[in-house]
Amino acid sequence: MRQLLIKTILSPWALLIPLPFWAAVVGLIHLNSHQLIESAGYEMARQRGEVAFNLVQAMRHWNTEHGGVYAPLTERTPENPYLDTPEKTITSPAGVNLTKLNPAYMTRQLGEIMQGSDLEINLTSERLMNPDNKPDAWEAEALQTLGQGDSQEQVEIVGDRFRYMAPLYMEEGCMSCHAKMGYEVGDLRGGLSVSFPVSYVERLTSSLHRESLLTHLLAFLLLSVTGSLAIFGLGRLLKSLNTERSQREIIINERTASLSEEITRRRASQDQLQYLAHHDELTGARNRRWILQQLKDLLPAYSKQSDHLAVMLLDIDHFKKINDTYGHDAGDEVLKGFVKTLQNCLRESDLLGRYGGEEFLVLVPHSNEQTAIQVAERLREAVAQATYFSQAGNLNITASIGIALTSTQPTTSEELVNQADTALYQAKTAGRNRSVIWKG
Incomplete structure (x- = not known):
């Protein structure tokens, strides 16, 4: 019986015994890492949409604080037919005709300039003053959700675009134009949507996915080789206890150390991704x-x-x-x-x-x-x-x-x-x- 066991262990086929086990272990770890990377990439893309929204909102606040701004009256920038305000169009001392741009008109022109680029914006509402601001199907659904107060933002991948929308609320400076529509300060005015290609998210995560795949492949090869060597060493141990005992201990120790290092490194990587999911990367504050x-x-x-x-x-x-x-x-x-x-x-x-x-x-x-x-x-x-x-x-x-x-x-x-x-x-x-x- 002992000779049969030794013969079996020393057989070349015995070296394949650990492969399915290590394949399952490393595969599960890689799947978990893949999900964490995707989650982190999604969060970074969401933050990009949030930053674009906040930048446009800052410009809108600036325009509101100044009571609108004037720009030369051109074919591309005609009078705003939806703006009811004194001195909507004036003439400068130099004879240049100027027309007033309120926050909505300014945002509309920014959206037209960015149309077709990698980053697009659109100002929209359920109660339209300008028919050109009509929401598309996704924006209409997002506005309904925001209006119910269930969320402060809507984020979704639609086709090949990453879409983000946050609400716009009525402020004192907006009432001169919108009070006649029945709005009050603090009411939901509409939303500003931001969209960009999904390829942006893929660029953020592709290198991380490649590094993760290579790391786990190397870990699988290392564990498979060391596991096979351990089985071979066990056979040699049964054949000669005195001469092979130390070799077996060295192989087992090397395998244990390698596995421990890999697990430690994976755990540190997962902890880092978990930290980024709930913290602001720059300041360390919660996000x-x-x-x-x-x-x-x-x-x-x-x-x-x-x-x-x-x-x-x-x-x-x-x-x-x-x-x-x-x-x-x-x-x-x-x-x-x-x-x-x-x-x-x-x-x-x-x-x-x-x-x-x-x-x-x-x-x-x-x-x-x-x-x-x-x-x-x-x-x-x-x-x-x-x-x-x-x-x-x-x-x-x-x-x-x-x-x-x-x-x-x-x-x-x-x-x-x-x-x-x-x-x-x-x-x-x-x-x-x-x-x-x-x-x-």
Whole structure:
């Protein structure tokens, strides 16, 4: 019986015994890594759509703050027939005819310029003033979902395009044109959709997929070879216990060490991908998806309580000027220092997340109006007193804060964020570097 066992183990076919086992183990690990890479690529693509939306929204805010801007009246830029305002078309002292561009007209022209490029935008609404802004089928469905308040954004791959839409809400500066349509401040005005080819996401993940495949193939070959050697060594051990024992131990130790290193490296890679799924890569703060989910999870606990949950939206004042003057590297250093300053001032129960660009969301449980103002002022003063270091030197910044509190009436997370955003806008227009509580 022993001789038969030795003969079987020393047979060339015995070296194939570990192959199915290692193929299954490595295959499962590779499948998990593939799913994590796809998830990370999807998230990076979503962030691209969010950045494009925030950039256009910043330009729209700028246009609104200036009451519209004038551009030369040309065939490409005729009078806006949907704009009812005094001095819609004027003549400059030099005799140039100028026509006013409101935020919607400006966005429409940007969308026409970008039509057919790798990044397209479209302004649309369910209640149209301009028929040319009619939504397509996907945009119409996205607007209905946003109108129900179930989400702050819609993201989907449609055909060969990655599509993103976020809502636009009525502001004070928009009422001069849209009040006649029955809108009030804070109402859902429509949405701005962003789309780009799916190939953009594939470019982000293709190299990671190739590296993952090669890594797992090498791991499979290494494990198969070492496993086969272990079986061969076991046969030699049965044949000669004294001379082959040390060889078997060396082979087993090498196999164990290699497997342990591979598992450790895979686990570190998975932990990194898991971290990126819930954190902002630049500042280390939690990302938008995580902080909004925390807000939704906290709300039910405050629906019938006497105390409140405070939602604060913080924005760095004149952040674009920092980027324009000192460069984006300096802007990145300011963002990282800003997060550290906030984290040092918050309690363990308070939650912080990057909402987008230079905007951050802070959730302060068990608050009333007085407590919320005290916390906001403490954060604002800490930001103003801190010094932010960069290659450009020592920089000082200020921040504006909009605050919203839960009430005894049912309130959704989207409504609270919109209220905080409205209060933030009031803080900006009142001169910045201040805190404002939303009053219904």
